[in-house]
Amino acid sequence: MRLLRSLAVAASLAATCLSAETLRVMTFNVRYPNPDDGPNAWPVRRDLLVDTIRSKAPDLFGTQELFFEQGQYIVEKLPQYAWFGLSRRGNHDDEHMGVFYRKDRLKFIDSGDFWLSPTPEKPGSSAWNMSLPRMVTWGTFEIQGSATRFLLLNTHFAHRGNDEPARQKSARLIACRIGLQDENLPIVLTGDFNAPAGGATYQVISPLLKDAWTVAAQKTGPEGTEGTFHGFKGKPGPDRIDWIMFRAPWTVKSAEIITDHRDGRYPSDHFPVLAVFELP
Numbered sequence: 001m002r003l004l005r006s007l008a009v010a011a012s013l014a015a016t017c018l019s020a021e022t023l024r025v026m027t028f029n030v031r032y033p034n035p036d037d038g039p040n041a042w043p044v045r046r047d048l049l050v051d052t053i054r055s056k057a058p059d060l061f062g063t064q065e066l067f068f069e070q071g072q073y074i075v076e077k078l079p080q081y082a083w084f085g086l087s088r089r090g091n092h093d094d095e096h097m098g099v100f101y102r103k104d105r106l107k108f109i110d111s112g113d114f115w116l117s118p119t120p121e122k123p124g125s126s127a128w129n130m131s132l133p134r135m136v137t138w139g140t141f142e143i144q145g146s147a148t149r150f151l152l153l154n155t156h157f158a159h160r161g162n163d164e165p166a167r168q169k170s171a172r173l174i175a176c177r178i179g180l181q182d183e184n185l186p187i188v189l190t191g192d193f194n195a196p197a198g199g200a201t202y203q204v205i206s207p208l209l210k211d212a213w214t215v216a217a218q219k220t221g222p223e224g225t226e227g228t229f230h231g232f233k234g235k236p237g238p239d240r241i242d243w244i245m246f247r248a249p250w251t252v253k254s255a256e257i258i259t260d261h262r263d264g265r266y267p268s269d270h271f272p273v274l275a276v277f278e279l280p
Contacts, residue, residue: 022253023143023277025212026053026061027190027242029156029270032095033067040232040265042070049267050077052260056274059105060141062154062190066098080104085137085154086113090123097137097154097191109140109149114177116155116170128166130158136174148279150186150248153177157201159194167195171204178208178247186248192270196239197226209245212275213255221257221271228257228271234264242273250277 030049033042053061053074063071071083080102087094090113101108114120116134117127126133136155142148153174158166171193178187189209195201197211213219213226227236244255253276260267 021143021146021148021279023060023250023279024056024058024274025152025188025190025244025277026056026058026272026274027064027154027192027244028053028061028272029064029192029242029268030066030070031268031270032065033070037232040269045265045267046070046073047077048260048262048265050074051262052258052267052272054078055260056256056258056272058100058102058274060099060101060152060188061272062137062152063096063098063100064154064156064192066096067094068092068096071096071098071100074100082108084108084111084139086123086135088115088124088133088135095156097135097156099137099139099152099154101139101141105144107142107144109142111137111139113137116157116166116173120173128158128163128169130163130166131160132158134158134166134170136177143279148186150188151181153187153189153191155189155191155193157191157193157195164195164200167193167201168204171201175204175208186250187246188248189245190243192242194241196241197243202243205245209247212244212246212252212277213240213273216252216255216275218254219256220254222259226257228273230266230269230271232266232269234259234261234266236271242270244273244275246275246277248277250279252276253278
């Protein structure tokens, strides 16, 4: 009997050692703290947003529309995370593309920002008839306890209907930046692209990066649609505009468009999206 127990313990330990490592990545447009949002204003929904992050336990997540006060609130309530990023004006006075990571899971290596314009290194620069500066915040990480290093890029594209040419030019600029990286470096791109998956902007990026949602072994989301914007109503349109794209020798175990809510209230006007990657 003792031998059988020993064998069972050994088998359990072997299975643990051989189990594949995972990386949980989320993209989340958190909706800026607009006082005109009334019952959906930031002070009312902020704890629900924190609870949503806590329940899904991403190792890493890129945000859009994040104000500094929101970023600070999230890490105050979830101290296992740290975050970085500048605002689109190059300071902390406007919306950030803040990147959050679990300090116990990921080793921070380096980070930076560039703007979606012909002068990408100039903070606050804008072009292509966009109404606001748009940007990318990036970070390089290593998974704790391994030599796996990867690059995350996080962005938010122009939002108006007539901004499609600007969105495509923004995608081309990101594609050029990806082309400058070592071809063996894993890359993850998160963002609110304000463009439908499968559309013209998406087609600029998709030859370089795979879409975690489309290749996921298991998908969970709102019934009857893949839409990710819902305007605090919980009933999204047909378009999946929040994407997680990647280039890596990883598989996607699952992808989820997260519809968590409480008492009819949602954490944001977008559904966050989570991808669980299995690493070799």
